[in-house]
Amino acid sequence: MSSFLYLSAETFQFLVAFHLIAAFAWLAGMFYLPRLYIYHAEAGAGTPQAATFKVMERRLLKLIMNPAMIVTIALGLWIAFGSGRVDWSTAGWLHVKIVLVLLMAVLHGLLAKWRKDFEVDNIPHSPRFFRVINELPTVLLIGIVILAVVRPF
Numbered sequence: 726m727s728s729f730l731y732l733s734a735e736t737f738q739f740l741v742a743f744h745l746i747a748a749f750a751w752l753a754g755m756f757y758l759p760r761l762y763i764y765h766a767e768a769g770a771g772t773p774q775a776a777t778f779k780v781m782e783r784r785l786l787k788l789i790m791n792p793a794m795i796v797t798i799a800l801g802l803w804i805a806f807g808s809g810r811v812d813w814s815t816a817g818w819l820h821v822k823i824v825l826v827l828l829m830a831v832l833h834g835l836l837a838k839w840r841k842d843f844e845v846d847n848i849p850h851s852p853r854f855f856r857v858i859n860e861l862p863t864v865l866l867i868g869i870v871i872l873a874v875v876r877p878f
Contacts, residue, residue, distance in 0.1 A: 744804060
């Protein structure tokens, strides 16, 4: 078995468990931050509610979402490339899953950019726009989970 670091079966299971825990934390933020943006856009710039939303958005992104995304991706890369347990010749599903995770990371980056806009009282989009954005993590998650569990190809 070729790997960067040999992992026992038990260690590998813990690695996957921590990967999933981090992914759950990241996704919780990905579901909640667009919802905060909806409320923030509805409240308007310069309102007392907007000031509260700025604090909530910054803390959610910086203290939960960013670290969770980093851990999710780092452990996912370790599992995929460093564990020696992935047969890349039969893992077409994993290639697509990686693309979906990259799309999730792009969405994360957009959410971070929009937080900076809100921070300076520039409402970047309408509440309706953020309602649509709020659905994207769910769609990506459905694809990621189906690919990881069913491994259709």
